[in-house]
Amino acid sequence: QVNVRVAEAEQKLAGLSAIRLKFLRxxxxxxxxxxxxxxxxxxxxxxxYIERSxxxxxxxxxxxxxxxxxxxxxxxxxxSASLGxxxxxxxxxxxxxxxxxxxPIYGESKVERRYFxxxxxxxxxxxxxxxxxxxxxxxxxxxxxxxxxLTVESLQEVLDLDFKIRSMIVHLxxxxxDYADVCANVMGSCTxxxxxDVIEYNANNIDTxxxxxxxxxxxxxxxxxxxxxxxxxxxxxxxVVESAKAIQLYYYLRKDNQAKIDQWLKSFIRxxxxxxxxxxxxxxxxxxxxxxEFEKSxxxxxxxxxxxxxxxxMFSIISCWRLDNVRTKAWVASCGVLSTGLAVLTSFGxxxxxxxxxVMTVASCPFMILGIGLxxxxxxxxxxxxxxxxxxxxxxxxxxxxxxxxxxxxxxxxNALALVLGCSSPFASVxxxxxxxxxxxxxxxxxxxxxxxxxxxxxxxxEAENKHWFTCAKIPEDLPSGKSKAFSICCVGGSYDRITEKxxxxxxxxMFEQFYGPFLTHKLIKVCVFVIYTGYLAVSIYGCLxxxxxxxxxxxxxxxxxxxxxxxxxxxxxxxxxxxxxxxVTHPFPYWDKDKQEHLYxxxxxxxxxxxxNNTYSWFLSFQQYANATNLNISSQVDFQTHLPHFLELNxxxxxxxxxxxxxxxxxxxxxxxTLNKTTMDDMMxxxxxxxAECPLExxxxxxxxxxxxxxxxxxxxxxxxVLVAVIVMLVVSLILIPNLLCSMMVAFAVCSVIVGVTGxxxxxxxxxxxxxxxxxxMCIGFSVDFSAHxxxxxxxxxxxxxxxxxxxxxxxxxxxILQGALSTVLGVVMLSMSGSYxxxxxxxxxxxxxxxxxxxGLMFIPVFLTLLHTCGKWH
Numbered sequence: 001q002v003n004v005r006v007a008e009a010e011q012k013l014a015g016l017s018a019i020r021l022k023f024l025r026x027x028x029x030x031x032x033x034x035x036x037x038x039x040x041x042x043x044x045x046x047x048x049y050i051e052r053s054x055x056x057x058x059x060x061x062x063x064x065x066x067x068x069x070x071x072x073x074x075x076x077x078x079x080s081a082s083l084g085x086x087x088x089x090x091x092x093x094x095x096x097x098x099x100x101x102x103x104p105i106y107g108e109s110k111v112e113r114r115y116f117x118x119x120x121x122x123x124x125x126x127x128x129x130x131x132x133x134x135x136x137x138x139x140x141x142x143x144x145x146x147x148x149x150l151t152v153e154s155l156q157e158v159l160d161l162d163f164k165i166r167s168m169i170v171h172l173x174x175x176x177x178d179y180a181d182v183c184a185n186v187m188g189s190c191t192x193x194x195x196x197d198v199i200e201y202n203a204n205n206i207d208t209x210x211x212x213x214x215x216x217x218x219x220x221x222x223x224x225x226x227x228x229x230x231x232x233x234x235x236x237x238x239x240v241v242e243s244a245k246a247i248q249l250y251y252y253l254r255k256d257n258q259a260k261i262d263q264w265l266k267s268f269i270r271x272x273x274x275x276x277x278x279x280x281x282x283x284x285x286x287x288x289x290x291x292x293e294f295e296k297s298x299x300x301x302x303x304x305x306x307x308x309x310x311x312x313x314m315f316s317i318i319s320c321w322r323l324d325n326v327r328t329k330a331w332v333a334s335c336g337v338l339s340t341g342l343a344v345l346t347s348f349g350x351x352x353x354x355x356x357x358x359v360m361t362v363a364s365c366p367f368m369i370l371g372i373g374l375x376x377x378x379x380x381x382x383x384x385x386x387x388x389x390x391x392x393x394x395x396x397x398x399x400x401x402x403x404x405x406x407x408x409x410x411x412x413x414x415n416a417l418a419l420v421l422g423c424s425s426p427f428a429s430v431x432x433x434x435x436x437x438x439x440x441x442x443x444x445x446x447x448x449x450x451x452x453x454x455x456x457x458x459x460x461x462x463e464a465e466n467k468h469w470f471t472c473a474k475i476p477e478d479l480p481s482g483k484s485k486a487f488s489i490c491c492v493g494g495s496y497d498r499i500t501e502k503x504x505x506x507x508x509x510x511m512f513e514q515f516y517g518p519f520l521t522h523k524l525i526k527v528c529v530f531v532i533y534t535g536y537l538a539v540s541i542y543g544c545l546x547x548x549x550x551x552x553x554x555x556x557x558x559x560x561x562x563x564x565x566x567x568x569x570x571x572x573x574x575x576x577x578x579x580x581x582x583x584x585v586t587h588p589f590p591y592w593d594k595d596k597q598e599h600l601y602x603x604x605x606x607x608x609x610x611x612x613x614n615n616t617y618s619w620f621l622s623f624q625q626y627a628n629a630t631n632l633n634i635s636s637q638v639d640f641q642t643h644l645p646h647f648l649e650l651n652x653x654x655x656x657x658x659x660x661x662x663x664x665x666x667x668x669x670x671x672x673x674x675t676l677n678k679t680t681m682d683d684m685m686x687x688x689x690x691x692x693a694e695c696p697l698e699x700x701x702x703x704x705x706x707x708x709x710x711x712x713x714x715x716x717x718x719x720x721x722x723v724l725v726a727v728i729v730m731l732v733v734s735l736i737l738i739p740n741l742l743c744s745m746m747v748a749f750a751v752c753s754v755i756v757g758v759t760g761x762x763x764x765x766x767x768x769x770x771x772x773x774x775x776x777x778x779m780c781i782g783f784s785v786d787f788s789a790h791x792x793x794x795x796x797x798x799x800x801x802x803x804x805x806x807x808x809x810x811x812x813x814x815x816x817x818i819l820q821g822a823l824s825t826v827l828g829v830v831m832l833s834m835s836g837s838y839x840x841x842x843x844x845x846x847x848x849x850x851x852x853x854x855x856x857x858g859l860m861f862i863p864v865f866l867t868l869l870h871t872c873g874k875w876h
Contacts, residue, residue, distance in 0.1 A: 050736055054409065055402050062401030062453065066394030069457035076451040080342040086349030095357035096295050099707060101429035102551060102771050107710035112702040116582060119659050119668050127184035127191055129252060130580055130672060131656050135704050137184075137253040137261050139165075139268040141284040142230070142569045148243040149280065150211075150229075155203035157277045158247055162196065165251060168271055172263045182264050184252035193249045194218075195228035211241040214577065230573025246573035262288060273562065283566040293557040297837040298363045300558060304831040304840075305366065311827050312370055313337045319820050320381060325493030326462075326477075327503050328469045329381055335455035340366075340373030342451065343444035351436060359432040361775060364843040367832065368779055369440045371825030371847070372415060375786055376408045376448045378817040378824070384456060386813075388501040393460040397453060406737060407790050407814075412445040413733050414747075414785040418726045422778035425722070426714055427771040434778060466494040512815040517808030520863060529864045536757060536856070543760025550682060550712045551770035555838035578612065578675035581688060584700040585669050591620050592640035603695035604671075610687055612678040618671030619654035623647050641665075673701075681705070682712030711771060719774050726781045727751050734789065742869060743792045749865075750788030750857050755780055757853045758846060765845055772839050776846035783850045786821070787858030790814050795866050807863040815859060822855045 065072050095101065103110075116133045129136060143149060143158050166179045183190035198218055199205040213234060214226035226232075230246035251268070253261050265286040272284045316333035344366045352358065383403040387396040419441065422434030468475050468491070477494040479487065496503050505513075519525060554567045590596045604616050626647055627634045634640045641664040648655050659668040675684055685706055692699035730751055734744040758780050759769075767773050794810035825847065832844035 051406065054405055054737065058401040058405035059398045061449070063394045063398040065401075065450065065453045066392075066397035066457045066460070069454040069461075072450040072454035073458070076339075076342060076346075076447050080346045080349075083353065084345040084349040086352035086354075087345075089352045089355075090358060093352050093356065093358045094295075095428075095432075096291070096360050098291055098294055098553075098556060101359050101361075101432070102427065102556070102711075103707050104426040104710045104714055105428055106426060107707060108713075109702065109706035109710050112700055113704070113707065115586070115700060116584065116670075116702055119584065119586075120656055120670060123656055124254065124256075125185055125187065126652060126656065127186050127252060128653055128656060129191075129250070131582075133702075133704065135287055137255055137265075137287050139251045139253075139265055139284070139286045140248060140566075141272055141282050142246055142248045142566060142573065143280045143282050144230075144246045144569055144573065145280050146245070148245070149247050150206055150241070150244050151279075152203045152206060154279050155199070155206055155247075157280045158249070159196070159201060159203055161272070161275060161277075161282065162193070162249060164271060164275070165268060166190075168264075168267055170260075170264050170267045172260055177260065177264075179251065179264070182253050182257070182260050184254050191250075191252045193228065194223045195225065195247060196249070198223065212239045213241050226574075226577045230569075246569065248570075248574065265289075269562075283562070283569045285563045285566040289563045289566075290553060290556060293561045293563055294360065296558060296561075297556075297839060298360050300836055301363060301832065301840055304835060308367060308828055308831045309337065309341065309370070311831070312374065312824060315824055315827050316374060316377070319378075319823070322504075322506075324495060324504070325468050325470075325475060325490065326466055327493065327496070329459070330469055332381060332452075332456055332459050333377070336374055336377030336448075336452055337370070339377070339447045339452045339455075340370050340444055343373060343447045344369050344440055346447075347440040347443045348436060351439060356435065357428075357432055358436075359429050361429045361433045361772065361839060362436045364832070364840055365433060365437045365440055367829045367843070368437060368847070369444050370828040371783075371821070371851075372411070372441060372786075373444045373448060374824040374828075375411070375817075375821030376404075376445070377452060378820040379407055379790065379814070380404045380448070380452065380456065382814065382817040384460075385503045385506075389463070389496045389503060390501050393457050393464060396460055397457050400456070401449075401453070407793055408445065408448065410734060410737050410789045410793070411786045412441060413737070414730050414781070414789070415783070416441045416445075417729050417733065418778055418781035418785075421722055421726050421729065422775070425771075425774065425778075426718060427711075427774070429771055430775050430778070433775045437779065463494070468493065506816055508816045508819065509812055513808065513812040516815070517811045520811070520860065521804040521807055521867060526864050526868070529860055533861055536853075537753070539764075540757040540760030543763040544756065547759065547763040548768045549715055549770070550768060551708070551772065552768070553708060555772075559836040559838075575677050577614070578677045578684065579703045579705055580617070581673045581675060581701055581703045582670050583607070583673055583688075583692065584702070585671075586698045586700050588665065588667055589669075589697065590637065591666065591669075592635055592637050594635060599696050603691075603697055603699065606691050606695065607673050607688070610691060612676050612684055612687070614674040614676050616671060616673055619651075619657045619669065620671070622651065622654065626650075681709050685709045686713065715769055715771070715774065719769060719777060722774075722778060723755055723781065726778075730781070730785055740796050742866070743789075743796045746792045746862055746866065747785060747788050750792075750854075750862060751781055751784045753861075754784035754850065754853045754857060758849045761849050761853075762846055765849075767842055767845055772842050773846060776843055776850075780846060780850045783825075783847070784854055784857075787818055787854040788862055790818055791858045791862055792866065795863070803867040807867050811859065811863060818855070818858050822851045825851050 113133050120131070120133075122128075122131065122133075129138075141161070143154070143161070145151075145154050148154070149158075169176055169178055180190055185191070194216075198211070198216060199209060211225060211229075213229065213232050214224060216223045216225045225241075228248055229241065229244040230248065231244060232241055233243045234240065235242055253264065255261070265288055268286060269284065269289070272282060275282065313334060316337055317330045320329035320333040322328040348358075348362075380400060383400045384396065386403065387399040389396075391399070416438050419434040419438035423431050423438070425431055425434070462469070462472060466474055466477060475491050475493055477492070479485075479492050483491075497505075520529075554564060557563050585600070589600070591600075600620075604618075607613050608616060623634070623644065626632070627643065632639070632643050634643055644664060648658075657670050658666055660666050673688070675688075679687070685701075688701045692701050727748055731744050731748045734747045735741070755777065759777065762773060763769075791810050791814055794814050795806050798806040798809040798813075800806045800809050829844045829847045832840040833848075835841055835844070
């Protein structure tokens with residue numbers, strides 16, 4: 001009833017003057033009294049103390065900044081220059097180690113690796129790549145042929161390249177060395193490639209050798225040819241190789257001098273990249289290639305960053321441009337972009353001064369901050385334009401802050417809190433990004449309140465004196481007599497609405513009021529909106545159900561990197577056989593006891609019954625075969641321990657698989673399982689771990705690649721947990737700052753709905769759920785609040801009585817600023833779509849989805865849903 005009486009009183013006074021609540025005029029007394037009653041009634045329904053306190057505080061702050069703008073203009077500049085000096089330490093703070101940043105900090109495989117390193121230390125004089133607990137140091141190339149690589153001509157090309165690599169002279173400082181000086185040793189000689197050993201480094205011998213696949217028995221040894229030959233065609237009647245399309249050779253290096261190793265690897269890359277051949281194609285990589293290529297990614301967006309800020313400045317100026325030469329907000333728009341730049345400079349510099357590592361993923365943070373800062377700027381400009389032009393600048397800024405404070409405070413808090421929650425992620429790259437972004441958001445808010453407010457005050461002083469926006473010369477408000485119309489275009493300005501005493505409404509806001517608002521609140525259109533939302537939700541849920549998990553390591557390199565070709569060839573020609581996984585028996589076991597052996601054989605049988613396991617390779621099976629072939633009795637502990645040393649002398653490589661005491665007591669041992677690529681990597685790892693857990697013995701499975709596969713086991717659970725906690729935090733924050741249940745529920749609804757949509761559609765757009773997309777989903781939580789909080793708060797605070805009118809009022813007030821903020825954010829990241837890095841393209845895709853769905857919710861779904869719910873007074 002109070003709202004109805006207010007509306008009636010306003011209609012009576014519509015032609016008299018603007019409604020100015022701070023002054024009690026005779027004709028306006030009724031409105032002021034009624035609104036005070038309305039405010040009191042709402043206060044009884046809600047505990048609005050915090051909201052009222054914030055309004056008062058920001059009103060006082062706005063008045064103070066408006067009275068002393070130069071203080072708040074210069075101080076942020078000095079602060080930014082001081083703290084921005086931290087960029088001096090940028091190179092020293094760079095932390096782009098792939099394992100450290102993109103694998104779970106406390107991953108299970110890291111514990112397993114530590115156990116294998118301590119229990120089965122390697123032997124530098126007896127190198128075995130099968131037994132490496134890490135990827136090791138190596139260089140490799142894949143030679144391919146469209147027909148058959150196993151011809152004399154093709155093999156000769158491979159042998160020539162192998163010779164060049166082994167004889168390559170490398171220079172480091174004043175030293176010169178070759179492969180023999182840095183190679184991994186096996187009994188005093190460099191490791192060799194078995195396929196070349198088989199043909200005795202003579203291409204002509206390929207016609208006299210019957211290669212069998214996947215294992216070739218040579219000199220009483222079994223050689224795994226599946227590691228060397230790819231896309232093999234076998235004889236229909238036996239396992240003899242008829243042809244192959246690819247050969248892969250490895251060159252393993254010692255780990256004693258990393259500087260020498262890095263120099264040799266770089267020389268290898270230069271040599272192979274410049275080598276050309278008529279009969280074969282060569283792709284190549286090294287153990288350091290992915291790391292080196294990954295570190296090139298930040299440089300690839302430096303140019304894009306500059307272009308993005310230029311586009312943001314142009315868009316801001318154009319969208320804030322007015323035909324009026326006094327009322328135009330070109331300088332405020334430019335200062336809004338500058339404010340976000342200062343925020344990034346200050347926040348990054350502060351964290352660098354404090355020694356915080358700088359990860360490459362943080363390079364996408366400025367693009368996000370640009371969107372947030374411009375969104376706040378557009379809201380503040382919109383509120384400024386609704387103040388009376390006849391008021392003093394401090395009063396106008398006070399009213400601006402009073403109107404805009406809650407909205408931008410909510411969005412800042414929700415953005416910052418969502419990012420702070422992301423700091424609990426098990427991925428260091430996510431933690432680093434969220435920390436840098438959270439501090440940047442806080443500084444962005446601080447500078448919007450101080451620096452941007454001061455710029456608005458100074459611009460307001462210019463407007464109050466009716467000065468030209470560019471020349472700052474005082475110009476007439478109306479066209480002087482005798483002057484042409486051309487004179488009015490550039491030399492006249494300062495007009496305003498004489499009735500409302502406010503600036504003229506923008507064309508877009510007028511369209512929201514006259515066309516879009518009435519259109520959206522029509523009953524038939526509301527039904528259509530529900531149908532659209534149902535379709536949106538259905539597609540989103542489907543996308544969530546088919547969402548893939550895990551980071552493909554290839555995506556860390558630039559698209560034009562040489563290692564992409566290598567990984568493609570490896571997948572094409574060597575995809576049948578997977579990893580050789582270590583399995584450790586972690587406790588003393590009586591290997592001589594036939595009854596106990598059944599438990600061990602049962603465990604091996606369980607592994608081999610898995611559809612992705614090919615065979616088992618172990619020291620005790622070889623020892624058993626050796627004993628049977630030589631008629632040795634090893635069924636007692638004494639006999640077993642007596643004959644084992646002799647067996648190990650003949651097969652010294654097995655010494656690395658046994659942890660034995662001085663008196664030949666075996667404390668732990670390991671064997672190996674050859675896997676096939678018949679399932680996903682996460683299913684393979686979890687399947688092996690499950691089989692080990694079901695074994696009556698204490699077993700531990702491990703492969704260096706498991707360090708990266710651990711992300712599959714935690715990424716989904718951690719993402720869901722972070723999102724749920726964030727939604728609860730958003731709900732609490734909105735309830736505190738806006739004590740209205742309807743508003744808080746709509747904010748929570750918008751967050752959940754947008755996240756479901758982004759997750760589903762990013763899956764359909766080819767983006768996996770990994771540590772990179774997780775960064776963007778955490779950021780998505782904060783972004784999705786922006787639009788919903790602005791429009792919902794405007795709805796519940798509207799003085800209109802009819803729900804349709806409240807929705808239209810909210811759209812008129814904030815539709816254009818929301819549209820401006822959304823477009824500026826999209827323009828801020830659109831250049832990243834042209835990046836050659838998967839990381840930055842993923843950032844663009846997800847931000848684009850967030851903004852599109854955010855607009856969809858803010859300007860269509862939420863206004864319609866709000867009209868169908870009870871009025872805000874019933875939600876308390």
